Amino acid sequence: MEKAPKGIRLQIAILGRVNSGKSSFLNLVSGQDTSITSPIKGTTTDVVEKNQELQPIGPITWLDTAGFADDSDLGDKRLAKTLKVLDRADIAVLVLEGSKIGPVEEEIIKLADSKKIPLIKIFNKNDLYRVTENGIRVNSTDLSSRDELLSALKEEIxxxxxxxxxxxxxxxxxxAPEGSTVVMIVPIDFEAPKGRLILPQVQAIRDCLDHDQTAIITKESGYPNVLKNLRNKPSLVVCDSQGVDFMVKNTPRDIACTTFSMLFARQKGDLGMFIKGAKAISTLKDGDKVLISECCTHHASDDDIGKVKIPNLLKKETGKKLDISFASGHVFPDNLSQYQLIIQCGGCMFGRKEILSRLAKADEAGVPITNYGVCISALKGVLDITVKPFKDTADVAKD
Ligand SMILES: Nc1nc2c(ncn2[C@@H]2O[C@H](COP(=O)(O)OP(=O)(O)OP(=O)(O)O)[C@@H](O)[C@H]2O)c(=O)[nH]1
Ligand code: SF4
Ligand SMILES: [Mg+2]
Structure with missing residues (x-):
């Protein structure tokens, strides 16, 4: 079965004090020995991820975490990793020892509340404690209780x-209207993976089909012919950010056009904020620090968009000597105020929550943030064109 991409999975963090039975709970819901369990406090040291299809909810990722109140030498380091999980969790499950709500549980409830993460309480070790509270009561070591637990859990989720x-x-x-045609210009160069399209392209094609539109996929070389041969104009043309100048040059101005990255900027983040952030490009000075944040941790090619193309374009178009640094995967620096600009990738592999959490952190630190697609369109002077299809946010670009 084709796996659901990470970005569309509901992320559920499993939190609780050490030894409350978090890992046992994960093993019970997943029906597998996913996480190591033991009576020794602090058994889980790193975040353990487990994917599951939970119908009718859909694809989810469980995030088993190191427990709170771990007084071992490494306790603080483990807790820091657990806290980072809250940046990407859509929901939290608080695993309690019986119904014990002490200072640790209060802290977790407060944290989830401050990050606006809805929380489900699990009264675990129900066989050892007499729990009288209403809610999900479970003995996580009892495999026969799995079906009952899953249906109660799905209802709460x-x-x-x-x-x-x-x-x-x-x-x-x-x-684009139902029944209309969307043309996608896809580069098939040495960077394109063998035998397949990349995730943003696949998701855009699927979205067209879901909305009863026709998708025509072409390389740059075939695009002029596609336009010539179509009896009716396409409603929208989408291209890879790197080919945005080609698309704009070869598309009549009455046909809406944008980039895959801009589509993701809107769906995963906040397009208006990214457009505002791009305005900071023109204010950059020599020595300013720019952070390029990429969700994937792939090996960079010589022509990598994040590591090579954007830095080169940025230096060339601004003419400034910039101090550019990189962060990848789930790592996002804490001390953001040292940067004058953050450029975030499209985030197609991440959930919306995590990208929004980055936007909130940038906003809090007063640092402008933009994304790859918006940045490239701005640097190539075509942002006013590629933002036009998004009527609600297009005005932000004019301010
Ligand atoms: N009797 C009983 N024992 C349980 C239950 N849930 C977990 N345990 C036991 O409690 C101990 C701790 O369980 P874990 O699942 O490792 O707990 P944890 O919260 O993941 O622990 P850390 O990773 O160390 O924070 C293990 O010995 C489990 O077998 C339960 O519902 N009933
Ligand atoms: S780097 Fe970002 S935009 Fe590119 S594939 Fe990974 S998550 Fe998607
Ligand atoms: Mg554990």
Whole structure:
């Protein structure tokens, strides 16, 4: 079965004091020995991820964490990793020893509340403690209780699940009428993976089909012919950010056009904020620090967009000597105020929550943040064109 991409999975963090039974709970819900369990406190030291299809909710990722109140030497380091999980969790599950709510549990409830993460309490070790509270009571070592637990859990998750997970915002389906044609210009160069398209392209094609539109996929070399041969004009043209100048040059101005990255900027983040952030490019000075933040941790090619192309374009177009640094994967620096600009990748592999959390951190630190696609369009002087299809946010670009 084809795996659901990470970015569309509901992320559920399993939190609780050390030894409360978090890993046992994960093993019970997943029906597998996913996480090591033991009576020794501090058994889970790193975040353990487990994917599961939980119908009718859909694809989810469980995030088993190191427990709170770990007084071992490494306790603080483990807790720091657990706290980072809150930046990407859509929901939290608090695993309690019986119904014990002490200072540790209060701290977790407060943390989840401050990050607006809905929380489900699990009264665990129900066989050892007499729990009288209403809610999900379970003995995580009893495999026969799995079905009952799963149905109670699904009911609770559906009640508190973020609305945009049940019905995710369209990628492009709302930008073109039903029955119309969307042309996608896809580079098939040495950077393209062998025998397949990359995730943003696949998701855009699927979104077209979900919205009863026709998708035509072409390389740059075939694009002029596609336009010539179509009896009716396409409603939208989408291209890879790197080919944005080619698309703009070869597309009549009455046909809307944008980039894959801009589509993801809107769905995963906040396009308006990224557009505002791009305005900071023109204010950069010699010595300014720019952070390039990429969700994937792939090996960079000689022509990598994040590591090579954007830095070169940025230096060339601004003419400034910039101090550019990089962060990848789930790492996002804490001390953001040292940067004058952050450039975030499209984030197609990440959930919306994690990208929004980065936007919130940048906002809090007063640092402008933009994304790859918006930045490239701005640097190539075509942002006013590629932002036009997004009527609600296009005005932000004019301010
Ligand atoms: N009797 C009983 N024992 C349980 C239950 N859940 C977990 N345990 C036991 O409690 C101990 C700790 O369980 P873990 O699942 O490792 O707990 P944890 O919260 O992941 O622990 P850390 O990773 O160290 O924070 C193990 O010996 C489990 O077998 C339960 O519902 N009933
Ligand atoms: S680097 Fe970012 S935009 Fe590119 S594939 Fe990975 S998550 Fe998607
Ligand atoms: Mg554990």
């Amino acid at each position: 559906l009640k508190i699940c973020p609305a945009d997970f049940i019905k995710p915002a369209p990628l492009l389906g709302d930008l």
